[in-house]
Amino acid sequence: MLKINEDYLKLRGSYLFSDIAKKVKKFETENPDKKIIRLGIGDVTLPLAPAIIETLHKSVDEMGVKETFKGYAPDLGYEFLRNTIVENDYKSRGCEIYPDEIFVSDGAKSDSGNIQEIFSTDNVIAVCDPVYPVYVDSNVMAGRTGSFDELNGQWSDVVYMPCTAENGFCPEIPNMEADIIYLCFPNNPTGEVISKDKLQQWVDHANKTGAVIIYDAAYEAYISGENIPHSIYECEGARTCAIELRSFSKNAGFTGLRLGFAVVPKDLVIGGTKLNSLWARRHGTKYNGAPYIVQRAGEAVYSEAGKKQIKEQIAYYMANASYIYNGLKDAGYEVYGGTNSPYIWLKTPNEMSSWEFFDTLLSKAAVVGTPGVGFGPHGEGYFRLTAFGDKDATKEAVERILKM
Numbered sequence: 001m002l003k004i005n006e007d008y009l010k011l012r013g014s015y016l017f018s019d020i021a022k023k024v025k026k027f028e029t030e031n032p033d034k035k036i037i038r039l040g041i042g043d044v045t046l047p048l049a050p051a052i053i054e055t056l057h058k059s060v061d062e063m064g065v066k067e068t069f070k071g072y073a074p075d076l077g078y079e080f081l082r083n084t085i086v087e088n089d090y091k092s093r094g095c096e097i098y099p100d101e102i103f104v105s106d107g108a109k110s111d112s113g114n115i116q117e118i119f120s121t122d123n124v125i126a127v128c129d130p131v132y133p134v135y136v137d138s139n140v141m142a143g144r145t146g147s148f149d150e151l152n153g154q155w156s157d158v159v160y161m162p163c164t165a166e167n168g169f170c171p172e173i174p175n176m177e178a179d180i181i182y183l184c185f186p187n188n189p190t191g192e193v194i195s196k197d198k199l200q201q202w203v204d205h206a207n208k209t210g211a212v213i214i215y216d217a218a219y220e221a222y223i224s225g226e227n228i229p230h231s232i233y234e235c236e237g238a239r240t241c242a243i244e245l246r247s248f249s250k251n252a253g254f255t256g257l258r259l260g261f262a263v264v265p266k267d268l269v270i271g272g273t274k275l276n277s278l279w280a281r282r283h284g285t286k287y288n289g290a291p292y293i294v295q296r297a298g299e300a301v302y303s304e305a306g307k308k309q310i311k312e313q314i315a316y317y318m319a320n321a322s323y324i325y326n327g328l329k330d331a332g333y334e335v336y337g338g339t340n341s342p343y344i345w346l347k348t349p350n351e352m353s354s355w356e357f358f359d360t361l362l363s364k365a366a367v368v369g370t371p372g373v374g375f376g377p378h379g380e381g382y383f384r385l386t387a388f389g390d391k392d393a394t395k396e397a398v399e400r401i402l403k404m
């Protein structure tokens, strides 16, 4: 008899952003004269940089000429892009990473959801709490989690690592078995970062216990501080225990174009099998590659003009971040993140729950943010604002919040 994958039925019914959308829609209908400012979803708002647009046009033209037309891309991605990534993101930082360890993809969401496939369903996952929901939900779909406890908001068979103000939103190394450890820095949602020493401790732990770290560095481009690792491969020994995920979405505005990559070092060997070979097999079987024109656009991100233009875009968003951070801090809010990340994580005032603060902000200031509890139980009492909005709208939003 045909049966569905019942693990899908375990997934939590409603998704955070659809709940938010419903509340906003209701508010809009009831208050047609109020201009809503959205600082909720983490999507970029600036258009693609000129260097990228120029390359897109050029490569579209190539596709229309017999001599330069491109069909299926090579399995791992075009060499021109993989070589450029290695030179700019890894060699320049002293990391030993080779082009055949780079797997070009359509983004870090797919990679962070798919990477679990190459591990046994018996493995135990460890995630930060609060967390980017994809890590958990993709493991629910795969049957790697037990049942959901409505009371504590957690799945059984999952190791949750609380990220709190007390530990600087950097998880402690768990004292129970965890085989697949998901880390994301700069972090979504807290906007906080990990020091190189701390990350080294995680790498040492993973090498000691035989665990693998899935390191999501989608927001790496926002790091400006000293001693904050841009890549896990800056740590000694990471080649034998870590897979890194990167995205072109937040650094270069590719959320609509779609491009990312996973790094799977050849030294990462589990039970005699190279994870690089397993991921290559999975990639070759299930994925036919990011479009040629998008991979060329990715290459343009690393051109001199591209780097300069993208730096300006990041500076624009980070100016928003510091406006939000400083505005709220000066007004007495307890705020985190926002320095090496486009996310500001604030403690809700007066012991309000995340959703109570969401409702207050919407009704009194017509500003939309994201309730922290939507990212996990330890997000309760917190709230996420993003710096990806328009500069003037962001300023207005902060002014409205301060007047509440």
Ligand SMILES: Cc1ncc(COP(=O)(O)O)c(C=O)c1O
Pocket: 042, 106, 107, 108, 109, 110, 112, 132, 184, 188, 216, 218, 246, 247, 248, 249, 255, 259, 260
């Ligand atoms: C932590 C994290 N990883 C991955 C992604 C998705 O990146 P992409 O657009 O490359 O799929 C996001 C998007 O918000 C994210 O916050």
